[in-house]
Amino acid sequence: MKDPLLITKQEILKFYKPINPHTHKGLQGHAVIIAGSYGKIGAAVLASKSCLKSGCGLVTTFTPKCGYQILQISIPEVMVITDENNNFITNIHFPIIPQAIAIGPGIGQELGTQKAVFEFLRVNKAPLVLDADALNILSQNQSWLELVPENTILTPHPKELERLIGKWNSESEKFQKTTAFSEKYKVIIVMKGAPTYIINKTEIYENTTGNAALATAGSGDTLTGIITSFLAQGYEPKYAAKLGVYIHGLTADIALPKTGYQSFIASDITENLGKAFLELENVTIR
Secondary structure (H helix, E strand, C coil): CCCCEEECHHHHCCCCCCCCCCCCHHHCCEEEEECCCCCCHHHHHHHHHHHHCCCCCEEEEEECHHHHHHHHHHCCCCEEEECCCCCCCCCCCCCCCCCEEEECCCCCCCHHHHHHHHHHHHHCCCCEEECHHHHHHHHHCHHHHHHCCCCCEECCCHHHHHHHHCCCCCHHHHHHHHHHHHHHHCCEEEECCCCCEEEECCEEEEECCCCHHHCCCCHHHHHHHHHHHHHHCCCCHHHHHHHHHHHHHHHHHHHHHHHCCCCCCHHHHHHCHHHHHHHHCCCCCC
């Protein structure tokens, strides 16, 4: 394994774009988050809210009918489109052309959902983030990976990565297999962990922010929302992934002195996004 390049503040500032004072929501990008199933609508809430709070102008969430009220009440700023099915996604369609789409948080692996994911991948042309159950579905149907657009961002945790690339016997073998997978399918892989790595074909990047507080339920859902937000705002996928993991980790570094490791939850990531952006822009945080 070659030495990874570090994702530092200095590196991020080379491509980070502060918000234009004259912008409006129509210029800040429209993202679609395809997420949730009965009992896992929280994943849709976390991903959608973090997407909005990372600067995206408009966010539409596509979810089963059982998620409608939950989303409308918990995040009034997000627009909601529902599947015809009550408990899980069976037919993905929306009357908008977004700048970026995320699919996977909490969608489950029902047969109807698997078919819906296949049909979606067959027709989708938008920049894409694949997470959670979307990755698990693809690991069971590996031929579908041919439908995934070039430079799509995959965000697996270790077990999801293992299902995609197979078991490994050492760290070097894990990186070897992940690199080969990235090259074969021309995708960017965010290897979530401590630390988080990004594999972009033969390039390996190591994130320098974050701590053990991020090892909590829903942490990955918020990361998906953050990366999707940057894609929708026009960042190239490789930069959206780098900026996403950096900001995501930075929220935990900022929050830690107040929450400690044990009390930090995924909602704290979203709550501290504003401070993370201010820190990046060298604005004094009181």
